[in-house]
Amino acid sequence: MPLPHTRRSFDPLPRRPPSATEPVTVNVRTLPPDVVVPSHHHPWAQLAYPIRGAIRICAAGTAWIVPANRAVWIPPEIDHDVTVLGAVELRTLYISSAAAPLPLDACTVVDVSPLLRALCEAIAEGVGDTRHHLMMQLALEEMRIARPLSLGLPLPRDRRLKTLCDALMADPADGRGLAEWAEQVGASERTLARLFQSELDTSFGAWRQQLRLARAVDEISRGLPVAQVAATVGYASQAAFSAMFSRALGVPPSRFGGR
Numbered sequence: 648m649p650l651p652h653t654r655r656s657f658d659p660l661p662r663r664p665p666s667a668t669e670p671v672t673v674n675v676r677t678l679p680p681d682v683v684v685p686s687h688h689h690p691w692a693q694l695a696y697p698i699r700g701a702i703r704i705c706a707a708g709t710a711w712i713v714p715a716n717r718a719v720w721i722p723p724e725i726d727h728d729v730t731v732l733g734a735v736e737l738r739t740l741y742i743s744s745a746a747a748p749l750p751l752d753a754c755t756v757v758d759v760s761p762l763l764r765a766l767c768e769a770i771a772e773g774v775g776d777t778r779h780h781l782m783m784q785l786a787l788e789e790m791r792i793a794r795p796l797s798l799g800l801p802l803p804r805d806r807r808l809k810t811l812c813d814a815l816m817a818d819p820a821d822g823r824g825l826a827e828w829a830e831q832v833g834a835s836e837r838t839l840a841r842l843f844q845s846e847l848d849t850s851f852g853a854w855r856q857q858l859r860l861a862r863a864v865d866e867i868s869r870g871l872p873v874a875q876v877a878a879t880v881g882y883a884s885q886a887a888f889s890a891m892f893s894r895a896l897g898v899p900p901s902r903f904g905g906r
Contacts, residue, residue, distance in 0.1 A: 659684050659729070661741040665691050670746035671783040673771035674739045682731040692742040692751070694718045694790060696759050696767075700735035701868040704728070706754050709799045712861045714868035714903070717796060718759045722751045733869050738767050740786070748791035757793035797895060800861050801847040801854070807832040808842045812854070819859045820881035825851045860895050863888070864903070873900045 663672045678700075686705075695702065696718030704711045704719045706727035713719045721727055723744050731737075742748070749755070766786040773779035803809045810832045815821055828851075829836040843851050859880035866876045877888035892900045 656684050657682055659687055659689075661691075661739070665741045665743040665746075667743065667745065669775065669783070670743045671770060671786055672741045673767055674737075674741070675771050676735075676737045676739070678731045678735045678737055680731060680733050682729075684729040686726050686728045688724050688726045689721075689741070690723055691744060692723050692747045692749070693721050694740040694742065694757075695721065695729075696738055697868075698736045698738060698764070700737075701732040701865055702735060702737065703730040703732055703865075704754065705730075705802070708804075709754070709801050710861070711754065711756050711799050712865045713756055713798070714864050716759050716764065717798075718757055718793075720749045720755050720757060720790075722747070722749075722754065725754060727754070732865055738771070740767060740770075740790075742787070742790075746787055748787045749793075754799075756796045756798040757790070758796060760789055760793065763789040763793070797857070798861060798864060800857050801849065803842070803846050805842050805846060807834045808839065808846060811839065812858075815855060815858055819855070819862045820879060822881055856891065860892065863892060863900065864896075867900050867903050876900065 657676060657678060661672050661674050663669065665672050695704070695713070697713065697715050699715055701712060701714045704713060704721070704727055706721065706725050711719050712732070744751070763786060766782050766789065770779065770782055770786060773782060803812050811828045825839055826836045829839050832839070840851060843849060843854060847854055849857070863876050863880050866879060867873070873889065874885050877885045880888070882888035889899050889901070892903070896903065
């Protein structure tokens with residue numbers, strides 16, 4: 648999903664780093680479109696979620712589109728970059744490694760419950776009293792039980808596979824099969840199929856569907872009509888698109904943008 652990068656950025660550091668006595672801190676940010684934060688890492692974990700708009704996170708060879716009211720979990724010391732997709736109201740929770748409620752070895756996108764959203768706002772405004780500490784503990788428990796969402800898109804290294812994937816990211820509606828792509832990128836169909844499995848641990852068809860899902864999430868979060876999004880990602884039928892979306896994310900696209 649190539650997007651125009653600009654020189655605009657923001658400071659990714661928390662106002663207060665988390666600590667043993669304050670295991671969760673929160674930053675509140677309002678960001679304009681197309682802000683980019685180059686690759687960096689932190690000694691603490693973080694949970695970043697937009698309450699409006701969407702962000703893209705790239706880390707460990709995978710890209711995640713994170714729409715409103717969903718969050719990406721980033722463990723400590725994981726290099727990652729951030730791209731803002733449209734105007735965004737962003738909340739970032741910083742969590743000490745010792746208190747991490749989710750695995751420390753991989754990024755993942757999770758659902759954000761109404762309770763966790765409310766706790767985030769309260770923690771951002773709170774002070775270090777007993778109530779504040781209880782809210783931090785409850786927020787950690789809400790993160791621990793958050794429902795994971797399959798929004799990651801693995802990215803290739805092989806030049807031929809990268810040519811194919813870049814073209815599909817530019818136009819996810821492209822319906823050419825693997826045999827046609829093989830002729831275009833200078834590799835056999837069997838070689839491309841093997842590369843998808845060895846580099847991306849998936850098939851061509853499954854990768855393309857995941858790309859279409861990620862693009863659809865981005866566009867729906869921008870408020871585009873479902874019929875338009877379905878056509879953009881290569882579905883002639885809005886019903887077929889809605890069925891795919893619902894199977895993947897447990898909710899139809901008409902109800903995904905916000906709750």
